[in-house]
Amino acid sequence: MADDPSLSAGWEAAAHDWAKWARAPGNDSYWRFHREPFFSLLPRPGRLTIDIGCGEGRVARDLKALGHNVVAVDVSPTMVEYAKAADPSMKVLVADAARLPFDDSAADLAVAFMSLHDVEDMPGAIREAGRVDTSYLESHRYHDSIERAGLRMTFNSRHWPLEAYFRAL
Ligand SMILES: C[S@@+](CC[C@H](N)C(=O)[O-])C[C@H]1O[C@@H](n2cnc3c(N)ncnc32)[C@H](O)[C@@H]1O
Numbered sequence: 634m635a636d637d638p639s640l641s642a643g644w645e646a647a648a649h650d651w652a653k654w655a656r657a658p659g660n661d662s663y664w665r666f667h668r669e670p671f672f673s674l675l676p677r678p679g680r681l682t683i684d685i686g687c688g689e690g691r692v693a694r695d696l697k698a699l700g701h702n703v704v705a706v707d708v709s710p711t712m713v714e715y716a717k718a719a720d721p722s723m724k725v726l727v728a729d730a731a732r733l734p735f736d737d738s739a740a741d742l743a744v745a746f747m748s749l750h751d752v753e754d755m756p757g758a759i760r761e762a763g764r765v766d767t768s769y770l771e772s773h774r775y776h777d778s779i780e781r782a783g784l785r786m787t788f789n790s791r792h793w794p795l796e797a798y799f800r801a802l
Pocket of ligand 1: 640641644645655663685686687688689690691692706707708709712728729730731745746747748751752753754
């Protein structure tokens, strides 16, 4: 509809409701399904992890608790205020995902948890995530040593971006 607000204006208007919604224990899929599986997919903490579309900051706080050095960004000033109030030591910036205020390759991990479908310029946001996190786009060897339930394993592998698998297929 012509009088629909932009996605970012819609989120700014919904910020107070979102903070209550997102923080209610067990209320949404973050608490019920996605949280643990998502974090189990992430690489170990590196120099800098950027949380894109951080909202009131729950993902950023969980990343920090896992040892990540996090900078969180959101286009909504009210969301950013909520995230800062919840953890005043967290660096949280008002910024558009399609124009991230970071140098090329500044981060070794950029996450956008349940936010890309809320960003007006989705391709721009993906391009920016790739620009600030080039380690994803470059192939490199890695070793991952894991201990769990008394079992130990070192994985010797090579990272490939998803695009490389599709090209090969
Ligand atoms: C569904 S919330 C997800 C928040 C958080 N990732 C979470 O899972 O709790 C989507 C967020 O994307 C943000 N957003 C929308 N457009 C954006 C843009 N262009 N740049 C950065 N953030 C944006 C909204 O303000 C909102 O906080």
